[in-house]
Amino acid sequence: MSVTEKIDRAPAPGPGAAPGPADGHGARDAVLRVFRGDAKGGREVEYKVPIEPGMVVLDAIHWIQGHGAPDLAVRWNCKAAKCGSCSAEVNGKPALMCKSRMDHFAPGEPISVRPMKTFPVIKDLVTDVSWNYEVNKRIPPFKAKPGANWRWQQSDVDRVQEFRKCIECFLCQDVCHVLRQHELKHQFAGPRFFVRIAGLEMHPMDGEDRTGFLKDHAGIGLCNITKCCTEVCPENITITDNAIIPLKERVVDRFYDPLLWVWSKLTGR
Amino acid sequence: MSAIPVVDHDVLVIGAGGAGLRAAIEAAAQGCSVGLITKSLLGKAHTVMAEGGVAAALAHVDPQDGWETHFKDTMKGGSFLNHWRMAQLHAQEAPERVVELERWGALFDRTPDGRILQRAFGGHTWKRLAHVGDRTGLEMIRTLQDQGVIQGLDVHMEVTVTRLFKDGGRIAGAFAYRRVTGEFVVFRAKAVVIATGGVGKAYRITSNSWEYTGDGQALAYDAGAELIDMEFVQFHPTGMVWPPGVMGLLVTEGVRGEGGILRNAKGERFMWKYLPEARRHEYAEDEAEARRWVEAAVEGRQTKDRRPPELSTRDNVARAIYTEVREGRGSPHGGAFLDISYLPAERVKRKLPSMYHQFLELADVDITKQPMEVGPTTHYIMGGVRVEPDTAAATVPGLFAAGEAAAGLHGANRLGGNSLSDLLVFGRRAGAAAAAYARGLTATPQIAAAEIEAEARDLLAPLERGSGESPYEVHRALQDVMDRHVGIFRVHEDLEKGLGELAALARRAAAVRAEGDRVYNPGWHLARDLRNLIVVAESITRGALLRKESRGAHSRLDFTAMDPALGKVNFCARKADSGMTVEPTPLPEMPAELKALFVEPVKEKVG
Numbered sequence: 100m101s102v103t104e105k106i107d108r109a110p111a112p113g114p115g116a117a118p119g120p121a122d123g124h125g126a127r128d129a130v131l132r133v134f135r136g137d138a139k140g141g142r143e144v145e146y147k148v149p150i151e152p153g154m155v156v157l158d159a160i161h162w163i164q165g166h167g168a169p170d171l172a173v174r175w176n177c178k179a180a181k182c183g184s185c186s187a188e189v190n191g192k193p194a195l196m197c198k199s200r201m202d203h204f205a206p207g208e209p210i211s212v213r214p215m216k217t218f219p220v221i222k223d224l225v226t227d228v229s230w231n232y233e234v235n236k237r238i239p240p241f242k243a244k245p246g247a248n249w250r251w252q253q254s255d256v257d258r259v260q261e262f263r264k265c266i267e268c269f270l271c272q273d274v275c276h277v278l279r280q281h282e283l284k285h286q287f288a289g290p291r292f293f294v295r296i297a298g299l300e301m302h303p304m305d306g307e308d309r310t311g312f313l314k315d316h317a318g319i320g321l322c323n324i325t326k327c328c329t330e331v332c333p334e335n336i337t338i339t340d341n342a343i344i345p346l347k348e349r350v351v352d353r354f355y356d357p358l359l360w361v362w363s364k365l366t367g368r
Numbered sequence: 369m370s371a372i373p374v375v376d377h378d379v380l381v382i383g384a385g386g387a388g389l390r391a392a393i394e395a396a397a398q399g400c401s402v403g404l405i406t407k408s409l410l411g412k413a414h415t416v417m418a419e420g421g422v423a424a425a426l427a428h429v430d431p432q433d434g435w436e437t438h439f440k441d442t443m444k445g446g447s448f449l450n451h452w453r454m455a456q457l458h459a460q461e462a463p464e465r466v467v468e469l470e471r472w473g474a475l476f477d478r479t480p481d482g483r484i485l486q487r488a489f490g491g492h493t494w495k496r497l498a499h500v501g502d503r504t505g506l507e508m509i510r511t512l513q514d515q516g517v518i519q520g521l522d523v524h525m526e527v528t529v530t531r532l533f534k535d536g537g538r539i540a541g542a543f544a545y546r547r548v549t550g551e552f553v554v555f556r557a558k559a560v561v562i563a564t565g566g567v568g569k570a571y572r573i574t575s576n577s578w579e580y581t582g583d584g585q586a587l588a589y590d591a592g593a594e595l596i597d598m599e600f601v602q603f604h605p606t607g608m609v610w611p612p613g614v615m616g617l618l619v620t621e622g623v624r625g626e627g628g629i630l631r632n633a634k635g636e637r638f639m640w641k642y643l644p645e646a647r648r649h650e651y652a653e654d655e656a657e658a659r660r661w662v663e664a665a666v667e668g669r670q671t672k673d674r675r676p677p678e679l680s681t682r683d684n685v686a687r688a689i690y691t692e693v694r695e696g697r698g699s700p701h702g703g704a705f706l707d708i709s710y711l712p713a714e715r716v717k718r719k720l721p722s723m724y725h726q727f728l729e730l731a732d733v734d735i736t737k738q739p740m741e742v743g744p745t746t747h748y749i750m751g752g753v754r755v756e757p758d759t760a761a762a763t764v765p766g767l768f769a770a771g772e773a774a775a776g777l778h779g780a781n782r783l784g785g786n787s788l789s790d791l792l793v794f795g796r797r798a799g800a801a802a803a804a805y806a807r808g809l810t811a812t813p814q815i816a817a818a819e820i821e822a823e824a825r826d827l828l829a830p831l832e833r834g835s836g837e838s839p840y841e842v843h844r845a846l847q848d849v850m851d852r853h854v855g856i857f858r859v860h861e862d863l864e865k866g867l868g869e870l871a872a873l874a875r876r877a878a879a880v881r882a883e884g885d886r887v888y889n890p891g892w893h894l895a896r897d898l899r900n901l902i903v904v905a906e907s908i909t910r911g912a913l914l915r916k917e918s919r920g921a922h923s924r925l926d927f928t929a930m931d932p933a934l935g936k937v938n939f940c941a942r943k944a945d946s947g948m949t950v951e952p953t954p955l956p957e958m959p960a961e962l963k964a965l966f967v968e969p970v971k972e973k974v975g
Contacts, residue, residue, distance in 0.1 A: 137887065153611020153731065165840040169891030170884030174409070176577040179617050179726055181506070182412045198729055221548055222888040229525075232410065236517050241473030249470065250482030256475050256500065257718075263475060263510065264503055264721075267411055302473060 129201055130209040131159055133171065137222045143211065144168075150201055156212060157185050157196035160224070172223040180333055183268030187224050188213045193270040193331045215273040228269050234288050237316060241299055244306035251303040262298030262342055264334050267291065271328035271338055277321050288317035290328035290338045297342035300349070310353040313346055322347070372552045372820060377403035377522070378806040379799070380542060380557035382529050382584060385413030386505075386788065387771025388563030389512040390795030391802065395561075396519040398803040403555060404516070405524045405544065407579050411513050414565050414577060414772075415791065418505030419620035419722065421487055421497030422792070423785030424462035428479050429486045430494035430670070435459040436965050437493050442786060443966075444647075445491040445681050446750070446779020447920040448935060449597065452958040453757035454777040458786070458793050465792035466498050474511040476500050480668060488625045488665060491681040491783040493650070495665070502622050502720050508788060527553070529583065530896055531823045532560060532591040532767070533815040539591070539766030540813035543823045547893060550886020552824055556815060558806035561798045562588055562753060562762075562769040563791075567601075567904040569897075571746035571855075572847035575607055575618040581897040582904030584773035588753045589903055589943055593762040596775045596938040596953070597751030598904065599911030600921045602782055603856045605685035607745025609703035614730045616745040619706065619723060621784040623740075624678040626719050627662035628708045630689070631739070632697035638704075639677035642688035651677045666715065683781040683921045686744040690856050693743065703743030709736055744856055748787065749904075750778040750921065751911070754940065760798035766805060766813070770798035775938075780920020830895040836881030839894040846873050846901055854909050859925045863913045870909060874902045903948075907941040910950040914939050 129150050132143040146168070148159045157175055164171050176182040178197045185196040190204065190211050204210050218226035271290035277283050288296075296309050296317070313319045328338045336342070352359070379395040381388045384406035392404040406413065427433040438459035443450050470476065470484065476498045477485040486495045500507045516523070526547040533540040533554075541556040564584030568576025589595055606619040624630075632638050643651055652658035652674045664671035678685065689704045699705050708716055713736035717724050720735070727733040727740060753762050753769035755776060760768045771791040778786060830836070853866030877899060882892035917931035918924050937952035 151612045154613050155730070158613040164890060165838075165844070169838055169840060169882065169894075170889040172888035172890060176408055176412045176414075176579065177417050178577070178614070179417070179722075180729070181722065182416050182577075184408065184412050200729075225548075225888050227548075228409070232523075232525075240514055240518055243471065243473075251478060252482055253478045253485075256477055259475060260500065260503075263500075263507060266416075266506070299473075302475065305473070 127206065129159060131156075131163070132209050132211045133160070133163065133223070134213040135171070135223055136220065138220050141220070145209065154201045155197055156189055156199040156201065156210065159201065160196060160212065172221070172225045174225055181266060183266030183333075186215055186268045186270050186273065188215060188273075193273045195268055195270070195333045198333055215269065217273045217275075217279045218269070230284055231267070231269055231272060231289075231291065234292050235295070238292060238296060238299070239307050239309050239312055241302060241305055242307040243304050247304045247306075249304065255303040259298055259301045259303070261336055262294045262301070265291065265294050265298075265336060266334060268333060270331045270333065274327045274331045276325065276327065283318065283321060286318040287321050290343065292317060293319065293322075293346055294336060294338055294342045297346055300346070310350050314350045314354055319343065319347055319350060372554050372824065374554045374556055375403065376812075377401050377555060377557045379403070379559045379561065379802045380555050381405065381561040381563060381799070382542065382587070383413070383563035383565060383771070383773070384410055384523065385563065385565055385771065385791065386415035386508055386512060387773070387791035387795040387798070388413075388561070389509070389516055390792055391561045391563055391768075391770055391799035392521050393512065393515050393519050394796045394799030395803040396521055398800065400803045400806055402521055403524060403557065404521050405527045405529060405555075407526065407528050407547070409525050410523055411509055413509065414580065415505045415509045415788070417575070417618065418508070418788050419502040419618065420489060420622040420625060421499030421504045421785050422462070422466055422508065422788035423489065423492060423496050423783065424466040424498055424789055425459060425494075425496060426463045426466065426484060426486060426498065427494075428483045429668075433494035433496060438462070438496065439962070440965055441492050442777070442783060443779070445781055445783040447781060447930070448779065449919065449938070449955065450779030451757055451776035451956060452962055453956070454794070456962065457757060457797070458777055458790060461793045462789040465789065465796065469508060469511050469792070472511050472515050474507050476507070487622065488675060488679060489621055489784045490624065490679045490685065492785065497625070497785040499622070501718065502620050502722050504788065528893065528896070529587060530827060532587050533819055534591060534764070535813035535815065537765060538813050539764060540815045543820065545827065548888055550889065550892070552827070554815060554820055556812065558809045558812060559766045559768065559802040561802050562767065562773050563771045563795065563798070564773045566749045566772045567901070567908075568746045570846065570901050570905045570908070571850045572844075573607065573616040573851065574746040575604060575616055576746065582900045583897070584769065585752055585907070586900035586903040588762055588764070588767060588769060589907070589941065591764050591767060592943065593764045593767055594754040595752060595907050595941040596754045597779070597911070598749070598907040598941060599915050599939065600750035600780050601746060601908060602682060602748040602750060602921050603686040603744040604747035605682055605689055605744055606706060606742040607747075608731065609699070609741050609743040610701035611731060617726070617730075618745065618747065619740060619742050620720070621682070623706060623708055623720060623723060624676070626708060626716075627665065627676070627711055628678060628706050629676070629710075630678050630685070631705045631707065632692045633699055634697055636697070638692055638697075639680060639685065639688060642684055642691075643677055643680055644684065651675060651680070662711075666711070681781055682784060686856060687923060689742070690744055699741045701741050703741045705739040706742045707739035709738060748772060748782055750780065750782055751775045751908075758797065759801035760794050761801055761805075768798040768802045770794040780922060827896060830880055830882040831886065831892055833879070833881040836879050837876060839877075839880040839882060839891055839898055842873060842876050842880055842898055843894060843901070845876070846870075846898070846905060849873065850905055850908075854905070854912055857923050857925050858912050860913065863909055866909050867906070867913070870902060870906050877902055906948055907950065910941065910948060911939040914950060914952070
C-alpha cells in the first residue's frame with residue numbers, strides 16, 4: 100500500500116557553481132518512494148525531487164528534508180563513501196546512498212529507498228545497528244607477538260589493507276542470509292567481523308590466535324559462501340574469498356586436521 | 369515533566385573523533401570512570417575523513433628532520449600567532465604518539481627498510497607525514513576505537529550535549545538528548561573534555577559533515593570560557609567543484625604531496641606566481657626541478673632538488689586558486705585543474721586509492737587519465753577554546769578542550785598533517801589533566817534542578833510552537849551570509865553587513881518550528897544546532913572585523929599587509945550580559961632559546 104504525498108516546487112536556487120555543460124538532466128524531476136515509519140510499521144511516501152547533474156540518492160533525501168519533510172530520519176556523515184553511515188536499500192539493493200547516482204536509474208521510474216532489513220527500524224531510514232558494536236567488543240584484540248621488532252614490508256601492509264579499509268557500513272551484514280533470513284545474530288558474527296578478524300590475524304605483528312573464537316563464538320561454519328557480502332561491499336573488499344575462506348581454512352587446520360588431531364593426542368598440545 | 373535520568377562519570381568527554389577518543393583512553397587508563405559522547409555512531413567522526421597523514425618528525429625518510437624543524441614549520445605556517453608552548457609540545461611528542469598507535473595495532477605504509485614511511489606536505493620542510501595510502505584517518509580511528517574497547521569506555525552513541533552545568537564556578541556536568549528517542553539525560557561529571565571538532569557547517573561550501581556545528585565552542589562560551597583566533601578559518605585549497613552534489617568534498621593534499629600539479633584554464637602552472645618572497649627559496653625554481661623532486665619521491669630516494677610550488681601552505685594555495693578564478697582563468701566549473709595523471713596509473717591507485725574511486729564514481733573523472741577540477745572549501749578552524757598548553761585546561765575550572773575545538777597550536781593557519789598529530793598529543797594531555805583534576809576534587813559538584821528544567825523547556829520549545837520557519841531555511845540563510853560576507857577574502861563593509869544579518873538570523877533561529885515528534889528528528893536537532901552555529905559565526909565575524917591586517921588564513925582586501933602590532937595579540941571572545949565581547953589579549957612571548965632556533969631573522973611576509 101503506497102500513500103502518495105507529492106511535493107511540487109520550483110528547483111532550488113543553484114548552489115553557486117558556474118553552470119556546467121548541459122547534459123540533459125537539468126530539467127527533469129525524479130520520484131523517490133521513501134519508507135516513512137518506525138518499529139510499529141510504516142509506508143512508502145512519494146516525493147518529487149528536481150535532479151541536478153551528478154546527484155546521488157542522499158542528495159535527494161536531503162532535498163526532501165529541506166523542502167517539506169524536515170523530520171525525515173537518515174544517518175549520514177561524510178557524503179564521500181568514507182564513513183559508512185548512509186546505508187539503505189535502494190530499489191531493493193543494499194547500498195550507500197552517497198554512492199548511488201541518480202543517473203544510474205531508469206529515467207522516470209520511481210526509486211524506492213528503504214532502511215536495511217536485517218536491523219530493527221528506529222525511524223524512516225535509520226535502523227538499530229548497536230548489535231554490531233556488541234559483537235565487536237567480543238573479538239580478541241590485537242596482541243603484539245612477543246619480541247616483535249616492529250619492522251615489516253610494504254607488501255605486508257598492502258596485503259592486510261584490504262580488510263582494514265572497511266568503513267563499517269554494515270551492508271554485508273544486511274545482505275547476509277544467515278543474519279537476514281535465519282536471524283542467527285546470537286550465533287554468527289557476520290561478514291563485517293570476519294573481515295575485521297582477518298585484518299587482525301594477518302597483521303604482521305599480531306600474535307593472538309582467534310581460531311577458537313571463530314569456531315565457537317563467531318560461528319564461521321554457518322557461512323556457506325554465497326558471496327552476497329562481496330557483491331554489496333562499497334569498498335570492493337573480496338570478503339568471501341580473501342577473508343572468510345582463509346579463516347575457515349585456519350579453523351579447519353586447527354580443529355579438524357586428522358594428522359594434527361593425532362599429534363595433539365600424542366603430545367597433549 | 370517526567371524525571372530526567374542522571375548518569376555519573378568522573379570525566380565526561382564530548383566528541384568521539386581522534387581527540388575525544390585519545391582523551392577518553394587516557395582518562396580511563398588513569399582509573400577514572402569515563403563517559404564518551406558522540407553525536408554519531410562510533411567511528412564516523414571527521415577523523416575518519418583525514419586522508420593525507422599524521423605529521424611527526426620521525427626522520428625516517430629525511431634524517432635531517434627533528435622536533436625543532438617541525439616546531440619552526442608550525443610557527444611559520446601559523447604566521448607566529450601560535451602559542452609557542454603548544455607548538456613545542458606538539459612537535460616534541462608527536463613521534464611517540466604515532467609510535468604508540470603502531471604498538472596498539474595501527475599499520476602505516478613502510479620505508480624499504482621496514483619503518484614507518486613519511487610523505488611530503490605543504491609547509492613541512494621534510495617528508496614528515498606518516499600515512500597509509502590516503503586512508504590514514506580511518507586507520508587511526510579504528511585503532512583508537514579498539515583501544516577504547518580494551519579500556520572499557522562507556523560510549524554514549526547518538527547523544528547531543530546542549531548545555532554545560534556549573535556548581536560555584538566549577539564544571540558540574542552536562543545536559544543532553546538522545547537522538548534516537550529524543551529523551552533527555554543529565555551527565556554529572558567532575559571534569560568535561562570538549563573534543564567536538566569544528567564549525568564548517570556555518571558555511572555552505574565545506575568539506576565538513578552535519579556534525580560540525582561549533583557545539584564545543586558554543587558550549588564552552590556559554591559556560592564562561594574564552595574563544596580565541598576565531599577569525600582564522602581554513603579554506604582548504606582543493607575541494608571538489610563539480611558535480612554540485614559533491615561541491616566542497618575534500619581532495620587530499622596528498623595529491624600535491626605525491627606530485628599533483630595545479631594549472632589554470634590557460635594551462636599555466638600558476639603557483640610560482642603566488643609564492644611569498646620570504647619563502648620562495650624553499651621551492652623548486654622551474655618545472656624541471658619540481659619534476660626531479662617528484663621522481664626522487666616516487667623512487668624513495670634523497671634529493672637536493674626543492675619541492676614543487678604546489679606544496680606552499682594551504683592559505684596561500686587557496687588564495688591563489690580563488691584569484692585565478694576571479695581573474696577569469698578558472699576551469700569550466702569555477703576552479704583550477706589539479707593533475708596527477710602524468711604519474712604511472714598504478715602508483716596513483718596505490719597511493720591515492722580513495723581519491724581515485726571518489727572521482728571515478730562521483731564525478732566520472734579517471735584521475736589517472738584526466739585532471740581533477742578543484743577549488744577552495746571551508747575545512748577547519750584554527751580558533752577555538754583557549755587552553756593552557758600543558759594541561760589543555762580552559763579558563764573555567766574542570767573544563768578541558770582538545771583537537772580542532774581548542775585553539776593555539778596552529779596560529780593563523782594550520783599545516784596539513786598537524787591536525788592528526790594535534791589530536792593525539794593534546795587529546796592525551798587533556799585526558800590526563802582531566803583525570804588528575806577529577807581525582808583532586810573531594811566532593812562531586814551538584815547541578816541545580818531549576819537549570820535542568822529550564823534547559824529541557826528550552827529544547828522542547830521548537831516542537832511546541834504552532835508556527836515558525838523551518839530550521840533548514842534559517843540554516844541556508846546563515847550559510848549564505850558566511851559564504852558571501854565572511855569568506856576567503858574579507859572587507860570591512862561586508863563584515864559589518866554580515867554582522868547585522870547574523871543578528872537578524874539569531875532572532876529567526878530563536879523562533880523556528882520543528883515539525884514532528886522527538887524520535888530521531890533531524891529538523892528538531894538542527895533547530896538547536898543553529899544556536900551554536902550563530903555563536904561561532906558571530907565570533908568569526910567580530911574577530912575578522914577587528915583584525916585589520918592579512919595574516920595566514922585571514923585575508924583583508926582593505927588591509928593587505930601584516931601589522932606587526934596585531935602579531936602580538938589574539939582576539940578573544942567572551943560572553944557578557946550585553947552579548948559577545950571581543951577584545952585583544954596579549955600573545956605569550958616565545959622564550960629566548962626557542963627564538964634562537966630561527967637562525968634566519970624572522971621575516972613577516974607581506975601581502
